[in-house]
Amino acid sequence: MERHPASVTVEHLDMEFVARGRRQKVLDDIDLQIAPGEFFVIVGPSGCGKTTLLRILQGLAHPTSGHASVGGRIITGPGTDRGFVFQNDALYPWRTVTRNVVFGLELQGVSKKEAASRAQAMIELVGLKGFESHYPHELSGGMRQRVNLARALAIEPAILLMDEPFAALDALTRESMQRELLRIASVAGTTVVFITHQIDEAILLGDRVAVFSPRPGRLKEIINIELQRPRDPDVKQSAAFQDYVGRVAHLIGHA
């Protein structure tokens, strides 16, 4: 079951919705190449279609034209090679932490014993040891998001898709979760596609940051973030970081 990080390719991808009888283009001619093991961040204002793009990569939505592929295979539906971290944690309230983390493995028919041991490893990785038998309502927002992440990682995905996972958290929790994610991503070694509308979050986490413009979503520019790894949220104070923030803000501002 050992999985290696996979590449992502998006070619000439268009996406249209029909809302109230009118066609609306949400994604316009998107081309992307994401390397295996890369931490790729998409940043843009709300309504730029970034969540739609992520849902297409997960196979929950289908493009109007063009296509997306993972590890060279065109995406036709959800696959166990991809793990999805939802924006609001979307945990099963009737399942304990362990039983939530085990969920994906359970669906795949992995033996109970192996599933439990893999889940335990993930729970420890995200720092929730001691909370295995808690129910979601007994956890804080940050802890629930950790469970959400552990659940996605437990199926050992080649790609981790994250849809604004920290948007609902308070500033302090968000910062500690960013630090945790940097650590976890380097341990798990998967490709990560991360979506956010926060410029500093994008720059802190990403190897590359793709800036999207709104309605219809277009790829404006991809910026290489050449900040040293391992990174720490303290890097936000540096001049280089502020420079990147200025560039991205400028691009978004002139959307």
Place this chain on the structure above:
Amino acid sequence: MEQDTPTTLLAPSAPGTAAGDEAVRPGFATRWRAWRRPLTTLVILLVGWELLGRFVLTNPLFFAPLSEVVAAGIDLWRNGDLETHIWVSLSELLEGVAAAIVFGIAAGVGVGVSQRTREYVEVYITALYATPLVAVTPLLILWLGIGVFSKAAVVFLTAVFPILINTASGVRATDVQLIEVAQSFCATRRQIIAKVMLPAAVPFMLTGIRLGIGRGIVGVVVGELFGARAGLGYLIFTSGQTFDVPALFVGIITLAAMGVGLTLAAELVEHRALRWRRSVSMD
């Protein structure tokens, strides 16, 4: 009874005793206080009944004081009649409710999951739910005889619709995102139903079952009034016809106790099954 003495002795010490090593579980005094007031009401009502029967409604054809009802109850218990009646009514109720739970949940899931099924049957289910189905009891007795089976069928008919309807709306109320999570983990349709929709609908099912038990008790009594050889409804009916008021009250009280007992049992199950839910009104 002389229940006042321990109350006054225990009540003042209550706040102090619970605070120490047993902080999680409320102490005996605290729990006793929760019972004290409803029990007081009960004692007043029972005494009032006795006085009413002795001094106001003294005609034995229309009313009986509590003491005579208790005596009649003891008699009926001694000669084994009461036990038979309870047993018959209880088995009618439990068999009917059990069948209603199995069928109601299965059909409720079917209706909740499939839009097409819903279009075929939803209107009729709602119509049947609103119909007082005890009205078909004479027909069921014609078909199935005056034994336990016909009454279980009445219970089934009255109890199945609240269970079915609640299960269906529970399934439909499943959070879309929870379904999407399962889809993103490549769940099959079957897995989504079994592992997401069913557990999500459990609180609704339990509500339906509780409503079903309540309606089922009515079904038992009505069924037995129409034709039976034993049962609490039968006891009430025959006692009324022979002006045996004390025995009539024994039937009513036993029935009430059965209803309270079953509702409490259902609440206990609900409490156990829904431990994962944040309680809304508890302190």
